[in-house]
Amino acid sequence: xxxxxxxxxxxxxxxxxxxxxxxxxxxxxxxxxxxxxxxxxxxxxxxxxxxxxxxxxxxxxxxxxxxxxxxxxxxxxxxxxxxxxxxxxxxxxxxxxxxxxxxxxxxxxxxxxxxxxxxxxxxxxxxxxxxxxxxxxxxxxxxxxxxxxxxxxxxxxxxxxxxxxxxxxxxxxxxxxxxxxxxxxxxxxxxxxxxxxxxxxxxxxxxxxxxxxxxxxxxxxx
Numbered sequence: 001x002x003x004x005x006x007x008x009x010x011x012x013x014x015x016x017x018x019x020x021x022x023x024x025x026x027x028x029x030x031x032x033x034x035x036x037x038x039x040x041x042x043x044x045x046x047x048x049x050x051x052x053x054x055x056x057x058x059x060x061x062x063x064x065x066x067x068x069x070x071x072x073x074x075x076x077x078x079x080x081x082x083x084x085x086x087x088x089x090x091x092x093x094x095x096x097x098x099x100x101x102x103x104x105x106x107x108x109x110x111x112x113x114x115x116x117x118x119x120x121x122x123x124x125x126x127x128x129x130x131x132x133x134x135x136x137x138x139x140x141x142x143x144x145x146x147x148x149x150x151x152x153x154x155x156x157x158x159x160x161x162x163x164x165x166x167x168x169x170x171x172x173x174x175x176x177x178x179x180x181x182x183x184x185x186x187x188x189x190x191x192x193x194x195x196x197x198x199x200x201x202x203x204x205x206x207x208x209x210x211x212x213x214x215x216x217x218x219x220x221x222x
Contacts, residue, residue, distance in 0.1 A: 001024075001025055001026065001046045001047070001116070001157065001160055001164075001178075002025070002026040002027075002028070002043075002044065002045050002046055002177070002178050002181075003020060003025050003026070003027050003028070003045060003046065003047050003048070003049065003112075004027075004028050004029075004030060004036065004039055004040065004043075004045045004047075004048045004049070004073075005017060005020075005027060005028070005029045005030070005048075005049045006029075006030045006032075006033070006035075006036040006048060006049065006050045006051055006054065006059070006062075007029070007030075007031065007049070007051045007078070008031050008032055008051065008053075008054055008055050009051075010031065013029050013031065014029075016049065016105075016108070017029055019105050019108075019109070020109075020112075023109060024136070024139060024153050024156050024157060026157060026178065026179060026180060026181055027181055028043065028045075028181050028182050032054055032055055032056045032057070033054045033056050033057030033059070033062050034056060034057070036048075036050075036054075036062060037062070037065075039182075040066060040071060040073075043177065043182075044174075044177060044178070045073050046073060046074065046116060046119070046164075047073055047074040047075070047076065047112060047115065047116055047119075048073050048074070048075045048076070049076050049078060049108075049112070050062070050063060050075055050076070050077050050078065050095075051077075051078045051079075052077055052078065052079045052081070052086070052090065053079070053080060053081075059077065060077075060086075060089060060090055060093050063075060063077070063090070063093055063094055063095060064093050064094065066094070067093070067094035072119075074096045074112075074115040074116050074118070074119045075094065075095050075096055075115075076095070076096060076097050076098070076099060076108075076111055076112055076115060077090045077095045077097075077098045077099070078098070078099055078100075078101055078103075079098060079099075079100055079101065080100070080101040087100075096115040096118065096119070097111050097114070097115050099111055113125065113136070120164065125137050127160065127163040127164060129163045129166050129217070129219070130144070130166075130219055130220045131143070131144030132144065132163065132202070134156070134159060134160060134163055136160075138150075139151050139153070139156045141159065141201065143201070143202070149201050154179060154194055155194055155197060155198060157178065157179050158175065158178075158179060158191075158194050158195070158198065159198055159202075161175060161178050161179075162207065162215075162216070162217035163217060166216075166217045166218075166219050167216055167217070167218070167219060168216060169210055169213050169214045169215070169216045170214045170215055170216065171213065171214040172191050172192075172214060174214065175191045175214075175215070176190070176191060179191070191215075195207055195215060205218065206218055
C-alpha cells in the first residue's frame with residue numbers, strides 16, 4: 001500500500017517514512033505543498049499524511065483542492081496547534097482523522113490503519129477474498145484450506161494490491177509504482193519474479209495474465 005507524507009520537518013518526515021516502511025508501506029515524501037501537488041497529480045496513493053503548517057501553502061487549502069478534484073485518498077492531518085476549531089475545520093474540509101503533534105508512532109499507525117480500513121469497507125486488519133485472508137499485522141496469508149504462509153515485504157505489498165482490487169487489471173508499471181517509492185527504479189522484470197512466487201502459493205490460475213495489458217487476481221466464479 002502506497003502512502004504520501006507531506007511534512008516540511010525533514011527529521012520527522014524521515015522518521016515517519018522509516019517507521020511506516022518497516023510496517024510494509026511504500027512511502028513517498030513531499031516537503032512542501034508544491035511537491036505534494038505534483039506527486040498526487042502524477043501518482044497513485046491509498047492514503048496521505050498531511051501537515052497543516054506547510055511553508056508555501058496551508059495544508060487545509062491543499063486538501064480542499066484535492067477533494068474538489070475528486071481525490072478520494074484517506075487523509076490524516078497533522079497539526080502542532082492546540083486550537084480545536086482548526087481540527088474541526090480540517091475534518092469538515094475532508095480529512096478522515098487528525099493527529100496532534102507530538103505523537104507516538106503506535107498512535108499514528110493505529111489511526112492510519114483505521115482510516116484505511118474504513119475506506120476499504122473493512123472492520124479488521126485482514127483483507128478477505130474467496131477464502132484467502134491477508135493479515136497486515138503479521139504479514140501472513142491464510143489460504144482457503146487453512147495453510148498459513150509468511151510473506152516477504154514485497155510479496156505482501158504485491159498481493160495486497162491484487163486483493164484490494166480483485167478483477168482489476170494492473171499493468172507492470174502500475175505494480176512497480178505501488179511496490180516502490182519514487183527514489184527506486186527497479187527492473188520491470190521484478191514484478192514477474194514475485195508474481196511467479198505468489199502463484200506457487202495461491203495456485204497458478206489465481207493471478208492471470210492479459211497479454212499486453214497486465215495481471216489481475218481472478219475471483220472464483222463459484
